[in-house]
Amino acid sequence: xxxxxxxxxxxxxxxxxxxxxxxxxxxxxxxxxxxxxxxxxxxxxxxxxxxxxxxxxxxxxxxxxxxxxxxxxxxxxxxxxxxxxxxxxxxxxxxxxxxxxxxxxxxxxxxxxxxxxxxxxxxxxxxxxxxxxxxxxxxxxxxxxxxxxxxxxxxxxxxxxxxxxxxxxxxxxxxxxxxxxxxxxxxxxxxxxxxxxxxxxxxxxxxxxxxxxxxxxxxxxxxxxxxxxxxxxxxxxxxxxxxxxxxxxxxxxxxxxxxxxxxxxxxxxxxxxxxxxxxxxxxxxxxxxxxxxxxxxxxxxxxxxx
Numbered sequence: 663x664x665x666x667x668x669x670x671x672x673x674x675x676x677x678x679x680x681x682x683x684x685x686x687x688x689x690x691x692x693x694x695x696x697x698x699x700x701x702x703x704x705x706x707x708x709x710x711x712x713x714x715x716x717x718x719x720x721x722x723x724x725x726x727x728x729x730x731x732x733x734x735x736x737x738x739x740x741x742x743x744x745x746x747x748x749x750x751x752x753x754x755x756x757x758x759x760x761x762x763x764x765x766x767x768x769x770x771x772x773x774x775x776x777x778x779x780x781x782x783x784x785x786x787x788x789x790x791x792x793x794x795x796x797x798x799x800x801x802x803x804x805x806x807x808x809x810x811x812x813x814x815x816x817x818x819x820x821x822x823x824x825x826x827x828x829x830x831x832x833x834x835x836x837x838x839x840x841x842x843x844x845x846x847x848x849x850x851x852x853x854x855x856x857x858x859x860x861x862x863x864x865x866x867x868x869x870x871x872x873x874x875x876x877x878x879x880x881x882x883x884x885x886x887x888x889x890x891x892x893x894x895x896x897x898x899x900x901x902x903x904x905x906x907x908x909x910x911x912x913x914x915x916x917x918x919x920x921x922x923x924x925x926x927x928x929x930x931x932x933x934x935x936x937x938x939x940x941x942x943x944x945x946x947x948x949x950x951x952x953x954x955x956x957x958x959x960x961x962x963x964x965x966x967x968x
Contacts, residue, residue, distance in 0.1 A: 664872070665689045667726035669711060669759070670733030671704075672697035674827040675773060677963065678861045679730065680704045683869065691724045693733075697828065699966045712750055717762045728769040728872055731759050731809075734802070736832075738777075739919040741798035752801035757808025760816050770816035771868060774806040775799065776856065776883060778820065781923025784855070788879045788932055796920035810879065817871060819882040820928065825861030825951065826960045828967055834858075835951060836960075838894045842903035849911035850891030856926045857883035858893060860947025867933075867941065876936055881928040886944035900948050901955070 666683065670676040671692025677699075684690035684704035691705045699706055707724065709716045711733065721729075734752050735741055741748035756772055763770040777799040778792035794800040806818045824835035831837070835858075841848045859867075859882070867882055888896070891910050898905040913922050930941055954960065 663687060663689050665691070665725070665727045666730050667691050667693065667720070667724050667728070668730045668732060669693045670731075671706065672699055672828055672967070673732055673734075673736075674825055674832045675821075675823060675861055675864065676730075676732040677828065677966075678825050679732070679865045679868070681963075682862055682865050688869070691726065693720060695733075697967055701966055711759070712755055717759055721762055721766055721768065726768060728771060729759060729763050730771045730773075730868065731756055732773050734773070734805075736775075736798070738796055738798040738922075741801065742796060742920040745797045745801075748797050748801045749804075752798070753804035753808060756805040757812050760809040760813035763816070764813040769872065770809065770813050771872060772806060772809045772816055772818045774818055774820045775802045776820050776822045776881075776926040776928050777923060778803040778806075779923055779926060781925040784925035784927040785929050786881070786927070787929045788881060795923055798920060799923075806879070815877045817877050818879045819868070819871070820879070821859065821864060822856050822883045822926065823859045823861045823864045826954055826963060828963050830960060830964065834890065834893065835897060838897045838908070839901060839903075839955065842898055842901070842907050845904070845907065847907050847909060848894070849916060850889070850894040850908040851913045851916065852889050852891045852910045854890045854913050854922060854924055854926075855887055856890070856893075857885070857887055857928060857930075858944065859884040859942065860950055862950055863942035863947045867937070870937055871933070874936065876933075880933040880936070881930050882933055882941070883928050883930060884944050884947070885930060885941050887927050888944070896944070896948060900952050
């Protein structure tokens, strides 16, 4: 049984990973700073990992086999307004955790982002040169570089995922469902394309990549390319909402603070070859997302916050 230490355990990926994985061939201990959790099936530690000595203390107490580092400031516009905090959390902290993991001979998996590219061309491979457009994407790029510099055996995954979060506001999919379920009109960007993956599918890929001992940099996004508008329409059709509630729009009309990359399609040939099978398709992931909705999962996880 592999023991995972998961940072950012109340975040979208961290929480879904912990709930899905703990007790099923694996053991999980979550670490979080801002959101104490209750009624959970996994052990939990409260810690500010940016505080000196906290990483060593947690590692010595938990004694994990693998550190899955999900914790980050992923609010793109907030990072633009608070660059120093973004630098601390997204750039410095990953390197410090990676160094500690290396010293303790613990495997390290670091979650990065597709947003490290400027989106001018798309279909980026792992050898293409990043060109971040925002504070968020720049600090995340520095974070992945710090991880691999401190711990060359670490696994860094550039991802784009969706799912249900404690706040109900952490993914674009939630935005569409929350508004369309109340018959509210929303905008869907037609000039931003990406490759979304359902968070439970990403959790499965993380487990498999760890089992295979993958290390280095990999792109791990969904195999299907779509615009943000197409994504919303797909959700509407799956959930039985009115797709006409989504107004086609340009990202320039979205009122966003930070610049967004127009084409964040990534090549996943490297990880597909390493896993020796295709990545989970979009439609099957969307069905899982709807099934969780039908079974009350979004409301259940909101009760986990103390």
